[in-house]
Amino acid sequence: MVKNARCAVGYCDNDKRYPDYQVKRSHVEKLVFHKWPKDQVLAEIWRKQIANSRADDFNPKPGAQGTFVCSNHFPLGKRTPNNRETDYPSVFITLSEYEQSRTPLKRKGRETWTTSKRPHQAYDTEDSHSSFDENPAKSEASLLPVPLQFEQLTREYDVRFHTGLPSTNSFKCVFEYLLPKASNMQYWRGPTQTQNETTATPKTPFQLFAGRGYRSGPARKLSPQQELLMCLMKLRLALLVDDLAFRFQISSATVSSTFITWIKLMSKELSVLFIWPSRNQTKKTLPSCFRKLYPNVRCIIDCFECFTETPSGLDLAATMWSEYKHHYTLKALVAITPNGAISYVSPTYGGRATDVFIVKNSGFLELLQPFDEVMADRGFKIREELMMKMCRLCIPPSKTVSMQMLPDDVRKLQA
Known part of the structure; x- marks a missing residue:
């Protein structure tokens, strides 16, 4: 059993050596540090997903020793070896959550940056100045906005307010019901282009890298869970397309395409909820x-x-x-x-x-x-x-x- 394991995802401080400082998300039953996969295709998917949360050149080899990912970053709270379509990390920690989870000892001496100072000017010591010069990309990456995720809705009131659903379990139930069809749906591109496109468009990173004959192209910017959250927020709060584009860090065209696609899917799959009672x-x-x-x-x-x-x-x-x-x-x-x-x-x-x-x-x-x-x-x-x-x-x-x-x-x- 490995005693020294630290999560490789950016903004995640979970370390097996310090159980008192570990943070477990609400969708995780037991916090486990999963080893880096040996399968070359799956390892490349993991690397692509995690590299987006880090500012350095993250490129571990398949089966790399000492590289782990905790359960917080898997949609189901654990690995799913039997379903490789979802057996990869896709849930990441935001900068605000990272700052709130840090202990007072780690925050000691930290100053707030202002618009009139460069990052290295916020510290007076020579050591701090040199640390920023050595890796300036990491300091700038910490200021980048992070797309909204369902895990940020930590209270049941927040879930009801933003989605209109009564609880977190209701959201997860609806998402799990729609996920099999959402993994294979064709996104709306307009009436003409959508009809001409084949239904073999890649819907998950695994399908994109596995080479199963799908049309090549960029992966989706949001996970299916984020897309459902965005659609429910627009229905519940009547948010503008540009507002949702800013919250989820995508383009307005992607918001419109995703919203129309999910509306058509939900109208088809959730129509069974309208029951005419005897x-x-x-x-x-x-x-x-x-x-x-x-x-x-x-x-x-x-x-x-x-x-x-x-x-x-x-x-x-x-x-x-x-x-x-x-x-x-x-x-x-x-x-x-x-x-x-x-x-x-x-x-x-x-x-x-x-x-x-x-x-x-x-x-x-x-x-x-x-x-x-x-x-x-x-x-x-x-x-x-x-x-x-x-x-x-x-x-x-x-x-x-x-x-x-x-x-x-x-x-x-x-x-």
């Missing part, structure tokens, strides 16, 4: 207020509109113009169960489409059964369409502007 399942989870007033309600419907860019064609612009929003929009019908779970999402229509038109043409009526009740607002004039399906429309009473609710309506709403 009538018995709906009644079992019916809230108490519905049990007294609307015991047979199957779902609550409404139309959702989102803004779009101005279409270039006049015909398309006329189709997407919404008189209600006074903007170009896309419109979709959304149905939820009485307890608030989304059970149906229709295809999208132009903003010009009315609510009644979408209900008739989206296929929503085919999901209803006789004697079901559908709750909607006053804008849905679909009473006759529901009667053809032997269903009933429920419109809760509401008061008009600056007028009190009628006594009969008050009695209807009393529990």
Whole structure:
């Protein structure tokens, strides 16, 4: 057993000799120092990945003695010899995390650099000056920005705020479900170029170096986990493309290509989450207020509109113009169960489409059964369409502007 092992990744101070100072990431169960692989192809992948986190010429030979990588830098928290597609380090430590993890003894005497001083001018001693002159690239590399990674979201609140998912486990569950398809997907390059490209584009560093007949080209700038995080952040926070490009240190074109690709993937793979519950399942989870007033309600419907860019064609612009929003929009019908779970999402229509038109043409009526009740607002004039399906429309009473609710309506709403 090796007693002297230090992680070779830049900004990582994990050393087997000092267990009290070791830092274990949240996705790691047991911190292990993995030996450098003997396989030549895999060793080259490891070297390429780790060299990005170091400023020196890092070039160990396959099976090099004394070169180790700790479990923090593997996506699953450990090596996966049975799956060589992910058996390489891809999780790296940021400069801010490195500074926070350093002990007070290591930070002692360290001064903050200012814009008016060069790095070697922040120290007065001759030894410090010579150390910067010997390796100036290392000092400059420490100031370079680092792409955002999911491991930086250390609190459950941060995960909910940035991704909209309830917890870290939820994010990992979604990522593991999408990863097999994400490893083989073709990135969006526009409608013409994407159709002409073959599906044999390399998706992982291992495929790129193994020479399996994939088209040659640069490796992806972000890992699949970072790409999913970027996509969820744009959906949750409505961040601009340039903002995401700055956070993840990639170009704006790469952000757009990656976002469109992952949106198409998630719409295809996660559509199974929209489940139309049976009538018995709906009644079992019916809230108490519905049990007294609307015991047979199957779902609550409404139309959702989102803004779009101005279409270039006049015909398309006329189709997407919404008189209600006074903007170009896309419109979709959304149905939820009485307890608030989304059970149906229709295809999208132009903003010009009315609510009644979408209900008739989206296929929503085919999901209803006789004697079901559908709750909607006053804008849905679909009473006759529901009667053809032997269903009933429920419109809760509401008061008009600056007028009190009628006594009969008050009695209807009393529990």
